[in-house]
Amino acid sequence: MYITTEYPSVLLIYTGGTIGMIENPETGALENFNFDHLMKHVPELKRFNYRISSYQFDPPIDSSDMEPSYWAKLVKIINYNYDYFDGFVILHGTDTMAYTASALSFMLENLNKPVILTGSQLPIGTLRTDGKENLITAIEIAAAKNSDGMPIVPEVCIFFENHLMRGNRTTKINAENFNAFRSFNYPALARVGIHIKYEPSLILKRDAALPLKPHYLFDANVVILTLFPGIQQSIVSAVLHVPGLKAVVLKTFGSGNAPQKEWFIRELKEATERGIIIVNITQCTSGAVEMERYETGIHLLEAGVISGHDSTPESAVTKLMFLLGHDLSNKEIRNKMKTSIAGEISKSKH
Incomplete structure (x- = not known):
């Protein structure tokens, strides 16, 4: 004491x-x-x-x-x-x-x-x-x-x-x-x-x-998937089908862009339909994801990918692990990932 x-x-x-x-x-x-x-x-x-x-x-x-x-x-x-x-x-x-x-x-x-x-x-x-x-x-x-x-x-x-x-x-x-x-x-x-x-x-x-x-609970069934030119469908598919996987931090190009290949969008869409949460953040050290800005980002939105705004990779992955550990619904987690709960993204609190 x-x-x-x-x-x-x-x-x-x-x-x-x-x-x-x-x-x-x-x-x-x-x-x-x-x-x-x-x-x-x-x-x-x-x-x-x-x-x-x-x-x-x-x-x-x-x-x-x-x-x-x-x-x-x-x-x-x-x-x-x-x-x-x-x-x-x-x-x-x-x-x-x-x-x-x-x-x-x-x-x-x-x-x-x-x-x-x-x-x-x-x-x-x-x-x-x-x-x-x-x-x-x-x-x-x-x-x-x-x-x-x-x-x-x-x-x-x-x-x-x-x-x-x-x-x-x-x-x-x-x-x-x-x-x-x-x-x-x-x-x-x-x-x-x-x-x-x-x-x-x-x-x-x-x-x-x-x-x-x-809070003490975490669920670490999360992966970070970094895109690069030439990334193969077999790799993306294998990552998205890891047993027990619940969420993905997708590191895209620039302001949230990704390949427009039909197989890529299909893999993401099928994953989100299976309940996997996919959060889009930029590979750039500075700046934010703006998914409405370019056609490629809009395709990701249509596939069910959500914006991580200007989140760091460290923040995105730990936030997902934290939220997944607290028995929240898929919809609740998706909403909380898009809003600031501890000042981690430049979005106003809801």
């Missing part, structure tokens, strides 16, 4: 990943996160007048092994500790961070506190690490409040290399540089320089009176 104080309080949750790896100065080997080691390598944390507690996955997991059961574990940790902390910082490997951030944005309904995911490209113990700045700033953002005492950023975000981004709008774009993440279709919620400059008009408005409603 945690004791509340007048000091800002942050729970640090370490799942795994580069940021928590500490280099053993004698052997040069990388060792896993230990909170005492972290305080030693980031002594600046002691200068925060905050109560910082930690929870670590044991054993830590490589982010390549992240899956829905771990998302549910994170939700459980946040829900259990929700009343005892002002905000939460999740240290996470960069490879699947955008998937986790997207999933949590749907699973933490009525979230009214910051949940900030961050990590690093270099271990926190190395001399030029980006982890130290990312961690310190993420903690500061997680604890930040307006003059009325309400959290400044009551949503799931990724903080990386001086940018605070909405979690379900963010994609990893770089495996080499420190600016590893980008939110192409939604502006940054804050930029960090000498000061942290928040953009209140871009941050989700929350009803503080509503209690947090945690």
